[in-house]
Amino acid sequence: MELPADPGLLWPSPRTFFGAPRCEDLETLSAAVAFLGVPYDAGTLQPYIRTGQSAGPAAARLSSYNQLDYAWPPGSSASNGSLGWFDIEAKREYLAGVTMADCGDVAIAGAAIEQNLDRITRAARLVAERGSLVVAVGGDHSISVPVARGMEPLGPIDVVHFDAHADFTDHFFGARYSHGSQLRRLSELPFVRSITAIGLRNVWKVEYDDLVTYGAGIATTRDVLESGPQEVVERLVPKGGTLDVSIDIDVLDLPIVSGTTLPEPGGLSYRDLRGAGRCSPKGPRGGIRHRRAVPAARPTGGHIKSHHVADHPLLECHFR
Numbered sequence: 001m002e003l004p005a006d007p008g009l010l011w012p013s014p015r016t017f018f019g020a021p022r023c024e025d026l027e028t029l030s031a032a033v034a035f036l037g038v039p040y041d042a043g044t045l046q047p048y049i050r051t052g053q054s055a056g057p058a059a060a061r062l063s064s065y066n067q068l069d070y071a072w073p074p075g076s077s078a079s080n081g082s083l084g085w086f087d088i089e090a091k092r093e094y095l096a097g098v099t100m101a102d103c104g105d106v107a108i109a110g111a112a113i114e115q116n117l118d119r120i121t122r123a124a125r126l127v128a129e130r131g132s133l134v135v136a137v138g139g140d141h142s143i144s145v146p147v148a149r150g151m152e153p154l155g156p157i158d159v160v161h162f163d164a165h166a167d168f169t170d171h172f173f174g175a176r177y178s179h180g181s182q183l184r185r186l187s188e189l190p191f192v193r194s195i196t197a198i199g200l201r202n203v204w205k206v207e208y209d210d211l212v213t214y215g216a217g218i219a220t221t222r223d224v225l226e227s228g229p230q231e232v233v234e235r236l237v238p239k240g241g242t243l244d245v246s247i248d249i250d251v252l253d254l255p256i257v258s259g260t261t262l263p264e265p266g267g268l269s270y271r272d273l274r275g276a277g278r279c280s281p282k283g284p285r286g287g288i289r290h291r292r293a294v295p296a297a298r299p300t301g302g303h304i305k306s307h308h309v310a311d312h313p314l315l316e317c318h319f320r
C-alpha cells in the first residue's frame with residue numbers, strides 16, 4: 001500500500017465498516033464479505049442485564065477507523081478490493097484484495113419482536129444467497145437465531161459458539177428468544193448438525209447437562225488456556241462443513257471488554273481468540289460463515305475497544 005500525500009477534500013460520512021463501499025440494494029450485492037448491522041437489544045434479560053447493544057453496529061463502524069481502511073483516502077475508488085492491513089508479527093498482509101460491502105442496518109421497529117426477527121432473517125438470507133460471507137454485527141446475542149435461520153440455503157451448518165456463557169437454557173421465566181437461550185434455539189434448527197461451545201466459564205448446571213445430552217463439543221476457558229486454542233479447535237470443530245461462527249465478546253477477559261453487558265473475569269485474551277480463528281477449518285465454497293453478536297453496553301471507550309479486539313479474530317477466521 002502506497003501512502004498518498006494528499007488526504008483528498010472530503011471523506012464519506014458516516015463511516016462504513018472498515019470504510020467498505022455501501023450496498024444500497026441487496027439484490028445487486030456482489031462482494032466476498034458483506035457486513036450487516038443488527039441494532040437489536042430486545043433479546044436482553046432486562047432488568048437484570050443492562051442494554052445498549054443496539055448501539056453496537058454504529059460503534060463498530062466508528063472503531064474500524066484505526067484498524068483497516070478499505071481504500072485510502074477513505075472513499076476513493078477501490079475496484080481491486082480492500083487495501084488490507086500489514087501484520088508485522090506474521091510478516092504479511094491480511095484482507096488485501098478482498099471485496100467487501102456494508103449493507104447497512106436491518107430496520108428494527110420498536111417492540112415488534114416477531115417482525116424484527118423475521119426482517120433479520122430475510123436480510124441475512126438475501127446476503128447468503130448472493131454468495132457473500134455474512135458478517136452480522138449485533139446487537140445482543142439473541143440475533144444469532146434469526147441470522148442463522150437465513151443461513152438455511154448453506155446447510156447443514158456447524159455452529160461454533162465463542163462465549164463465557166452457554167446460552168442453552170430452554171427459557172428464562174418463559175421467554176424463549178432471549179440471549180440466554182439462543183444456542184438452544186440454534187440447536188433446534190433442522191439444518192444445524194453440530195454445536196461447539198468454546199470459552200465457557202459461567203454456566204448453569206442444567207445448561208451443562210443439556211449440552212452434554214445434546215452432544216455438543218465443549219471447551220471451558222481453562223481448557224483453552226491450558227491446551228491452547230489450536231488443540232481445542234482441531235479436536236472439537238467438525239471439518240468439511242459450513243461453519244457459522246458466533247463470537248460473544250464476553251468470551252474475552254473482563255478488563256479487555258469492560259463495555260460488554262455481562263463481563264466475566266478470567267477469560268481469554270485477544271491472542272487466544274485470534275489463535276482459535278486462525279486454526280478453524282475451512283469449509284466448502286471456500287467459506288466459513290461468521291457472524292458476531294456484540295453485547296456492548298454504551299458507546300464508551302470500553303465499548304469501542306470491545307469491537308476492536310473482536311474484529312481481527314473474526315476476519316482472520318476466514319481470510320488467513
Ligand SMILES: [Mn+2]
Pocket residue numbers: 163164165248250251262
Ligand atoms: Mn455471553
